[in-house]
Amino acid sequence: MPIKHPRVLFIFGKRGSDTSTRFAGFVKRIQKNGGLQYADVDCVALEDLVFHIKPGKKARVYDPISKIDLKNYSFVYFKSWQSMPEPAAAAAHFLEGMGIPYADRQVRHEYISKTTNYMTMWAQGVAVPETIWGSKPVIQQLVAHSHLDYPLIIKSVHGQKGKDNYLAKDKAEALSLLEAAQVDMVLQQFIPNDGDYRIGVYGHESRWGIFRRSGGTSHLNNTSAGGTAELLDIAQVRPEILRLAEAASEACDLAVSGVDVVEDKLTKELYVLEANQGSQIVTGAFTDSNMAAFDAGIKAMTHSRYAGKHPRQVIGRTVVVTIDSVDHPLHLKAKVDTGAYQSSLHVEHVEMLLDPNNNKFVRYQVKDPETGHIQQIETYEFWRALVRNSFGIEQERFVVPMHLRINGVQYDTRVSLSDRSTQKYPLLIGRKLLRGNFLVNVELGA
Numbered sequence: 001m002p003i004k005h006p007r008v009l010f011i012f013g014k015r016g017s018d019t020s021t022r023f024a025g026f027v028k029r030i031q032k033n034g035g036l037q038y039a040d041v042d043c044v045a046l047e048d049l050v051f052h053i054k055p056g057k058k059a060r061v062y063d064p065i066s067k068i069d070l071k072n073y074s075f076v077y078f079k080s081w082q083s084m085p086e087p088a089a090a091a092a093h094f095l096e097g098m099g100i101p102y103a104d105r106q107v108r109h110e111y112i113s114k115t116t117n118y119m120t121m122w123a124q125g126v127a128v129p130e131t132i133w134g135s136k137p138v139i140q141q142l143v144a145h146s147h148l149d150y151p152l153i154i155k156s157v158h159g160q161k162g163k164d165n166y167l168a169k170d171k172a173e174a175l176s177l178l179e180a181a182q183v184d185m186v187l188q189q190f191i192p193n194d195g196d197y198r199i200g201v202y203g204h205e206s207r208w209g210i211f212r213r214s215g216g217t218s219h220l221n222n223t224s225a226g227g228t229a230e231l232l233d234i235a236q237v238r239p240e241i242l243r244l245a246e247a248a249s250e251a252c253d254l255a256v257s258g259v260d261v262v263e264d265k266l267t268k269e270l271y272v273l274e275a276n277q278g279s280q281i282v283t284g285a286f287t288d289s290n291m292a293a294f295d296a297g298i299k300a301m302t303h304s305r306y307a308g309k310h311p312r313q314v315i316g317r318t319v320v321v322t323i324d325s326v327d328h329p330l331h332l333k334a335k336v337d338t339g340a341y342q343s344s345l346h347v348e349h350v351e352m353l354l355d356p357n358n359n360k361f362v363r364y365q366v367k368d369p370e371t372g373h374i375q376q377i378e379t380y381e382f383w384r385a386l387v388r389n390s391f392g393i394e395q396e397r398f399v400v401p402m403h404l405r406i407n408g409v410q411y412d413t414r415v416s417l418s419d420r421s422t423q424k425y426p427l428l429i430g431r432k433l434l435r436g437n438f439l440v441n442v443e444l445g446a
Contacts, residue, residue: 005038005039005040006038006039006040006074006075006302007039007040007041007042007072007073007074008036008039008040008041008042008073008074008075008076008077008298008302009041009042009043009044009068009070009073009075009076009077010026010027010041010042010043010044010076010077010079011043011044011045011046011076011077011078011079011081011088011091012026012043012044012045012046012079012080012081013045013046013047013080013081013082013083013084013088014045014046014047014083014084015045015047015048016045021282021283022079022080023043023045024043025282026079026080026281026282027041027043029282029287029291030281030282030291030294030295033287033288033291033292033295034292034295035291035292035294035295035298036295036298038299038302039074039075039299039302042066042068042073044063044066044068045063046081046084046087046088046091047084047087048063048065048066049061049062049063049070049087049091050062050063050064051087051090051091051094059094059097061090061091061094070091070094070095070098070100071098071100073100074100074101074302075100075101075102075103075298075301075302076091076095076100076101076102076103077102077103077256077298078091078092078102078103078104078107079278081107082277085107088107089107089108089109091107092105092107092108093108096436099312099436101301101436103254103255103256103301104253104254104255104256104257104277104278105253105254105255106252106253106254106277108253109253113157113158113184114155114157114158114186114274115131115133115157115186117252117274117275118131118186120251120252121248121251121252121272121275122386123251123386124247124250124251124383124385124386125247125383125384125385125386125396125399126244126247126248126251126272126383127244127269127270127271127272128271128272128273129153129188129189129190129191129271129273130188130189131186131187131188131189132186132187132188133157133184133185133186133187135184136178136181136184136185139178139185139187140175140178140179143171143174143175143178143187144171144175148171148174148187149189150168150169150170150171150174151167151168151169151170151190151219152167152168152174152187152188152189152190153165153166153167153168153187153188153189153190153219154166154167154168154174154177154178154181154185154186154187154188155185155186155188156181156183156184156185156186157183157184157185157186158183158184160276160279164181164183164185165220165225167190167218167219174187190219191262191264191271191273192264192265192266193221193262193263193264193265194213194265195211195212195213195214195221196211196212196221196260196261196262196263196273197209197210197211197212197232197237197241197245197260197261197262198210198212198229198258198259198260199234199237199241199242199245199258199259199260199261200257200258200281200290200293200294200297201245201246201249201254201255201256201257201258201259201297202255202256202257202293202294202296202297202298203255203256203296203297203298203299203300203301204246204249204250204255204297204301205246205297205300206234206237206242206245206246207234207293207294207296207297208234208289208290208293208294209231209232209234209237210229210230210231210232210285210286211229211230211232212227212228212229212230212285213227213228213229213230214226214227215227215228223284223285224284229285229286231285231286231289234293239359239380239381240270240360241261241270243381243382243383244259244261244270244272245257245259245261245272247383248272248275249275250414251275252275254275254277254278255297255301256277256278256294256297256298257275257276257277257278258274258275258276258278258279258280258281259272259274259275259276260272260273260274260275260276261273278294281294312436312437312438312439313406313407313409313437313438313439314438314439314440314441314444315336315406315407315438315439315440315441315444316336316440316441316442316443316444317335317336317440317442317444318333318334318335318336318425319333319334319336319406319407319429320332320333320334320406321333321334321404321405321406321427321429322404322405322406323345323366323402323403323404323405323427324403324404324405324410327375327377328368328373328375330366330368330375331370332369332425332426332427333425333426333427334425334426334427334428334429335423335424335425335427335428335429336429336434336438336440337428337429337430337431338430338431338434338440339431340428340430340431341430341431341432342385342399342414342415342416342430342432343404343413343414343415343416343427343428343429343430343432343433344397344415344416344417344418344420344427344428344430345366345402345415345416345417345418345420345426345427345428346366346367346418346419346420346421346423346426346427347364347365347366347417347418347419348364348365348366348367348374349364349365350362350363350364350365350398350417351363351364352382352398359380360380360382361378361379361380361382362378362379362382362398362400362417363376363377363378364376364377364398364400364417365377367426369426379400379401381400381401382398382399382400383398383399383400383414384396384397384398384399385397385399385416395418397416397417397418398416398417399414399415399416399417400414400415400417401413401414401415402414402415404433406438411433411437413432413433414432
């Protein structure tokens with residue numbers, strides 16, 4: 001009996017030719033490179049879809065011409081959807097209603113620009129350069145009457161591949177560029193650098209990377225703007241660069257992303273310049289290795305969901321959670337809070353330290369409520385995020401990865417470390433973990 005392959009659907013905005021990389025040509029290049037052999041793959045355009053909500057809480061999204069029906073797929077990837085954001089968002093919500101996994105969740109936001117991504121990353125504690133934007137008249141007035149540090153970057157809110165990206169050396173040049181602009185522009189701090197990293201975060205994991213240098217005639221490192229690129233062994237890239245790229249991708253609700261990370265050559269601080277939705281995978285530098293890494297990410301998302309997707313659990317206002325990613329498993333009663341974004345764990349003490357090689361790590365202490373025993377835990381995997389507490393006060397917290405087991409099912413998530421000593425429950429489960437995994441019935445207890 002032949003092995004049944006999972007069915008994977010690629011959704012594009014507009015229908016194109018079979019060779020167009022903005023339609024079926026994208027998939028064909030991945031397949032020609034040896035990818036997608038584990039799945040049966042179809043392509044569909046958003047402009048060809050029919051959305052039909054029926055009585056009795058039933059719905060259907062399908063292409064009546066090609067006979068493609070979204071309910072029949074194990075995994076769906078939205079590619080080049082920005083030209084039709086509303087139907088893309090509607091399709092994403094349908095998939096969530098059907099319990100069908102997809103990438104990327106950013107699709108639900110309907111409309112994404114660089115400025116939205118910058119604010120989203122900032123809110124999640126991801127380091128981005130100083131950035132200013134607003135309407136054209138407001139920005140012109142600000143530049144004319146404010147003291148800004150030059151040189152500074154002036155670039156399009158929707159620019160790609162270095163297009164509409166300029167370096168203004170002084171106020172006069174900045175005003176001239178803004179006056180001539182035909183699109184919305186953003187002002188951004190110029191980070192002096194010797195190049196930048198493009199990290200391919202595919203399936204929520206850093207799987208590919210290049211280091212790009214300017215060709216010498218421009219401030220841009222993009223290969224499309226004359227820059228050069230060096231293929232990197234992703235295992236040898238500094239962990240803090242990969243962590244930053246993955247944090248940026250997650251903040252922007254992207255499971256497939258090309259993240260540009262730059263290091264200030266004076267201060268050695270790292271910043272995210274862009275978090276793009278799966279850009280330049282079948283075009284640009286080192287496409288063979290990039291397509292293979294992308295394929296590995298799609299395969300991981302498809303197979304993990306296709307082979308072992310657990311049904312959504314119904315839980316109540318509280319639930320018993322086992323934390324496995326510690327020396328001795330902890331059994332905690334947790335509060336379920338659909339109003340909170342991030343899950344949060346009470347710790348007795350937390351601090352960031354340096355090891356003998358000057359690598360940063362976080363050390364924190366967790367108390368077992370059953371025995372009173374305090375475990376000291378150290379991790380090199382951590383992020384810093386601004387979190388608003390129940391009183392509306394913003395606090396910077398450390399966020400660490402954890403394995404949480406609920407009713408026998410393990411969930412990998414990120415948890416912020418906080419002081420919950422005044423709270424009844426040491427652990428809070430937020431909607432980032434709840435979404436897609438649980439249905440909450442407030443009439444139930446643990």
